[in-house]
Amino acid sequence: MLPPMAPPVTERGVVKWLRENLFSGWFNTILTLAGIYVIWSLVTAALPWWLNSVWTAESLSQCREIVTATAGEGATGACWAMIRERWHQFLFGFYPQDAYWRPVLAFGLLFAAMAPVLFAGQKRNLSVLLGAVALVLLVTLMPASAPVAVVVLVMALLAGFIALAQVRPAMLLWFTAIYPALCFWLLWGGSIWVPVVAMLGFVVMGGAYLALVGRMGPTTSAVTGVALALVWWLFVDLPLTQVIDGIAPFALAKVNSDQFGGFLLAITIGVTAITFSLPIGILLALGRQSDMLIVKTLCVGFIEFIRGVPLITLLFTASLLLQYFLPPNTNFDIILRVIILVTLFAAAYLAEVIRGGLAALPRGQYEAADALGLDYWRAQRLIILPQALKISIPAIVSTFIGLFKDTTLVAFVGLMDPLKGVTQIVRADIDWKGIYWEPYIFVGAIFFVICFGMSRYSMYLERKLKTDHR
Amino acid sequence: MAVASDVPKESFRLSMLIYDTRYRSITIQIFVLLLFALFVSWLISNTISNLAIRGKEFNFGFLWSRAGYDIGQALIPYSNDSSHLTALFVGLVNTLVVALLGCVLATILGVIIGVLRLSKNWLVGRLMTVYVEMFRNVPLLLWILLSYVILSETTPQPRDFRVTDEMAAAGEAPAASMMLFDTVAVTNRGTNIPSPLFDVSLGSVDLGFMSVNLTILAYILVIAGSVWINRRILAAARARQEATGDRPVTWWKSLLVLFGPVIALSVGLGLHLEIPELKGFNFAGGILVAHSFTALLIALTLYTAAFIAEIVRAGIMAINRGQSEAAFALGLRPGRTMNLIILPQALRVIIPPLISQFLNLTKNTSLGIAVSYLDLRGTLGGITLNQTGRELECMLLMMLIYLTISLIISALMNLYNSSVQIKAR
Amino acid sequence: QSTLEAVKARGELICGSNTGLTGFGAPDANGNWAGFDVDLCRAVAAAIFGDGTKVKFVPTTGETRFTALQSGEVDLLVRNSTWTVSRDSELALDFVAVNYYDGQGFMVKKDLGVSSAKELDGATVCIQTGTTTELNLADFFKQNNISYQPVTVADDSEAQRQYLAGACDAYTTDASGLAASRATMPDAENHVILPEIISKEPLGPVVRHGDSNWGDIVRWTYFALLIAEEKGITKANVNEVAGSTTDEEVKRLLGLADSGDLPAKLGLPNDAFKNAIAAVGNYGEIFAANIGEGTTINLARGLNALWTQGGLQYAPPFR
Amino acid sequence: MKVSDEVAIQISGMNKWYGQFHVLRDINMTVNRGERIVICGPSGSGKSTLIRCINRLEEHQQGQIVVDGTELTNDLKNIDKVRSEVGMVFQHFNLFPHLTILENCTLAPIWVRKIPKREAEETAMHFLRKVKIPEQANKYPGQLSGGQQQRVAIARSLCMKPRIMLFDEPTSALDPEMIKEVLDTMIELAEEGMTMLCVTHEMGFAQAVANRVIFMDQGQIVEQNEPREFFNNPKSDRTKLFLSQILGH
Amino acid sequence: MKVSDEVAIQISGMNKWYGQFHVLRDINMTVNRGERIVICGPSGSGKSTLIRCINRLEEHQQGQIVVDGTELTNDLKNIDKVRSEVGMVFQHFNLFPHLTILENCTLAPIWVRKIPKREAEETAMHFLRKVKIPEQANKYPGQLSGGQQQRVAIARSLCMKPRIMLFDEPTSALDPEMIKEVLDTMIELAEEGMTMLCVTHEMGFAQAVANRVIFMDQGQIVEQNEPREFFNNPKSDRTKLFLSQILGH
């Protein structure tokens, strides 16, 4: 047998790499040179500006003086001092400074709530994520002026979660379920009983369903459950809250939603809309796949309408038209109205994405479920949706990314999004009038990190689910 | 064998509405329809009472009243004496122009980037990846604002172009100069490009409802004629190829046919360019392309191109490597392989998501408001709404128009989709 | 439910404000609102609650402001809005007073060598969209038979950016706004405001049509501030004056004992206007503190001087 | 192998159309409890459709189908009842790829029969042992060979403790070596006295276990007989032609 | 079956690397016109790579390959010339799914050989008849079975009237019943005297038609011999091991 030989010189090392990757043929050589030229011109154009960055100054004019002083007449330089002065507004808007720990905590716990969903069945990753959350909260909560008691409580809670993750990870889902109420309470403050009593509505719904499902079948009992829950929210909720609050008042300082701004606003809108759009999107997709003509037509009509108009018109609907459509004198928070419209918007897009997943399932899956005697909803929940959602994960995540980016559009209805709203406020300040690159770069970089992270996570998820089963 | 007895006719029971497959779906549908009707009537009655409370009425009469404001970029005749309806159309045309140009440019750029991303050239591949990730993960609004700022901050003022007497005497050059043989001036308020003028005017005929400019008509006719002749030439070439196997060289004929007549017509009509010239505050003559338009177009193009690049890349990668190998093995050259084998297949994969990108781009033109580009959203949904206070009417009308545009685009998409499905068992 | 009841039940007043116009209404780094318009809101809040901080500001854009008012999202709109007949009638709004008499003007760079707006033929002009200025501008150029190229921008800071960058030759908006802008420019001396004032811009607080009592409250709170200036009552001396005054009108205004209960007839506490003055000071003080000479905005009283000093600000008798 | 006189399935005067196309024409047949019936016939003759009508995966338009005393009408309750009595094994297995083998088997017992999870898992392991793949219980279907998958499909059906099993060409998607595994499982099942209806072209299987062979053509039952008679003395010409093709293969 | 002395393919001292990996090591072989050679060997031994080097789908780094008197270098003209002389059939057919069967067959003759369309279609129909599927001419590849597709792929290559045919495991992606169809076609081709190089594990085919069997392992030609000798008297141990596995299968 001949031993293997090393390839000839032309097949080895840097030379080969350069030849193959940069200079194979005249066309590639031109491309390479063009690429180098592009990089060169970008660097020469922007580098001095970056190098002359000023980190501490009181105002833009001071920044400019410093740049002139250090780099000579006519030199330009970035004025990061502005970010240094106003970063908290880009992150939190006008949220009371002594309560910054509340959004920080809500955001940290968001990951704790998502952990059991993101890493279902992976104890190790689950604990790692929970540990990371605990660590981050530990170092951020105190500077964000959280009371010591809160920090201790949170650490204890997270330690409990990590312990639970080892034994019964599924139990953590209960925290996921109550998280929305907790988050609401942390962000907006007010009496704790408001979210608690509101959540009880879901308990009523679930209880009624479970109690009736044996006798009346799933559809009827679901409808009854929803009806009972509605009754609860419309008639019982408010008085009960007041009564309990009278007996055992426990409240955080109230924060108005007009104090929300910056990334706090973007994330609040984004996360809420994502959470609620998923179930609505699933229902719409199922409706669209249904063979009941009227249901199907309504779903198609809704989806096509929402997808056919720009988000910005829907936002204007939230700010201008919703008032016409609701009973006279109803008035609720503009952020809430925006969230509702953004949720519907995302739901329509998700519905299309999920429909793609449903269509990709072979008919045999439906038939096998039927043949085993599973009814429609069980078949959907146990067999069809888990598979369809899995297929559509990449598309779902890119919808989420799009949605998160689109939260910047709320600036057009007067809300303080990080990109236009806060920047505008900052620039209305006499000190910083005339600054424009720095806020855009700062905000853009944060968006990039978040969105890029999400897309990488979806790739990871895709890979993981693939190796799992095949 | 057992003989079937007649099934006794079942009497109708109420529970059958829920448990009988025949009635069940009808029951549900009627229930849903009822809920829906209730919901809609609730909305309508709310709207009516709200309108009453505010002492407003719902009608579109205001569209015919005088608009009273000016629009910087009006591609159809418009002045502040025109009606709000005309303003609406000006906005609509502005929307469509950006959308159309954006789609074309984004497609070209996207295809180039998508192909370059697949390139074996390491450097270029990385650069394109950076480009794509950067644009996909940062909000469009930022790109729009940024390109506007770049355009208006890095370009010279019109007066930088001025040559004063002293400067002329001293032989100094002005701070800025025009580009492309002194025909295009980029200032910080816009790009001034030359406009075509004709010595011979063909006039126009009035058809009652609209007047037709005969010069434009002549161009359209000549171009259509050239295209038709070119197609005949290509058809003839194909016929010849089918008959003899030899494909005659046609590119110079095509060039001649496509450009000859147009040039001839232009010479005949005495076409010349009106070069923008600095007069008073601004460049006069020629056409001014405002930066709000350019910035919006650039941002939309770059942003959408990143998405299109991904679509193109996925489309090409979806074609099995075996396809090109088989073509090579048959002796087809790489160029032919691309044209005859890869592209026809890749296009089927590429076109549907591409069209939905077009749809997105069209809807995203509404962000032009960020740079005060007066598109549909800026005229009807902005100034008109503001000056008349008819938010209900304006918003509904605007949504309807956007919806119509979208539905037309997606109808085309479906038509295309069903026509190119690859046949399978 | 009347607006007053609603406000009382809520425990705070909601004011529609500008998204950020230096001097008139803008939040500072901590989110506290300050400005000429903002102080009027605080005065109304003080009149109702005796506390000028019980007010929430909702930033509104040119497009959303009237809808926000109509739909009850805000109780009161104080956002330099011009009083016109169409807004009064078609939009079903009530302008209850004019707290600032303004007019639209032009600002240009000095080295442009322009001394009158009529020389602006062919110029590029920056305007803020969603305002009456767009219409005035069109009318002005049409009347003078000259042409212009409009550049519409969304807000004041963007307009200024464009103007400073030279993207437009002239910037037009209310003269007060021009002055405010000019004051904050690094090279204020290089810019001139042209003499022409091409329109009347009476700016004032707006309320919903149909609740006259609420309109009266806002209107008389404003007049109370005017009367206070007239009578020399200031934030600092209001309590002192209340103890020592002999002027019957002042007594009625401050709701002193045995002076009748005029404020109460509006549905307010009797010392409502005393509280209002105590909270923000009189009209002159508000002006001086936010936009007057000595501030960065540096506006002269001009038309907004009291009638006694040759201006237009004139309050009906408080009786 | 006992065949009782009790009727398990009774089909009378049944007709079915797909749109204009008359797929099943006047089907009459009775299956007794414990009987094992093989259905064969050329492609497109309506075998699958017939089988699928029996657990109402397809709706019939005329005639009567009574399964285990329950008539199949539009009444959902009846349909549910029949489906939980009748197990079905498909040509393409139709396992649920996102669930493990064990979960595949316990899903329906837990959710339809409301059996506690522990118990369901025990039953499932019992049947997985029976089809000889207990060691695969925690794998996913995608990790199994075709023959193993089909055996899981059989076990999955058995876990519902059905009284009747339907098979629609259970071996035709399998490689030759795997066919035997599945057939062995089916034979074992037959020996335990399960009522079985099986569409298959495996004549060896038919001869080994069937009580009766039904031959279909163009939507009709052309001939039915004991296997021996059927193969050696086919009466109709159509059957003879078919057999010559099948066996010659 | 005639084998002339003319040399069709001549490979000498050929080496090829994939990066650091030495796939083909010092290959020397000569194929005469009309010869039919079967190449076999364990997976990964470089059979496909060798075949693909012959029509330059892969580049070799050392040594010489001369096909029909033309040496394969970087010269594009030579490559084109060789490729139009050499037909290739792939394991996965690689038909063009967007073209009909007929278009698949006429594409290369029209664009490469510049043959009039009518004539190309006639030739195509001739070869389609030869592979016994003329009636499918206007269908699309997706509508045919695997065996039929592979026969189309053969016809497509033949339409270029190649003097040499290369086959890379043409039957390994097919169901057993379809393998026969394709092998029959290939045998017929062999009988007409086509020069063929065929990578296959179908030992029956090798014994029936090959003049020579080449056994490769780890990128080397380990043994080559007449089929009878090769199967009955393998010389190298490696070959013996391989044959025992293959035949025992």
Ligand SMILES: Nc1ncnc2c1ncn2[C@@H]1O[C@H](COP(=O)(O)OP(=O)(O)OP(=O)(O)O)[C@@H](O)[C@H]1O
């Ligand atoms: N959903 C359907 N709509 C219309 N026709 C159908 C449908 N399903 C099946 N058919 C037709 O009904 C006839 C019977 O189909 P069936 O699947 O029952 O045949 P089969 O005997 O099982 O054939 P095979 O052996 O190929 O499985 C066929 O002609 C088929 O084309």
Ligand SMILES: Nc1ncnc2c1ncn2[C@@H]1O[C@H](COP(=O)(O)OP(=O)(O)OP(=O)(O)O)[C@@H](O)[C@H]1O
């Ligand atoms: N493009 C490539 N890059 C790197 N290595 C490759 C490439 N193609 C093939 N190889 C490696 O080269 C070796 C020979 O591959 P080749 O496909 O020629 O084997 P083969 O004998 O045809 O095997 P099989 O019977 O599995 O088709 C294998 O080890 C393979 O992993």
Ligand SMILES: [Mg+2]
């Ligand atoms: Mg069948």
Ligand SMILES: [Mg+2]
């Ligand atoms: Mg191989």
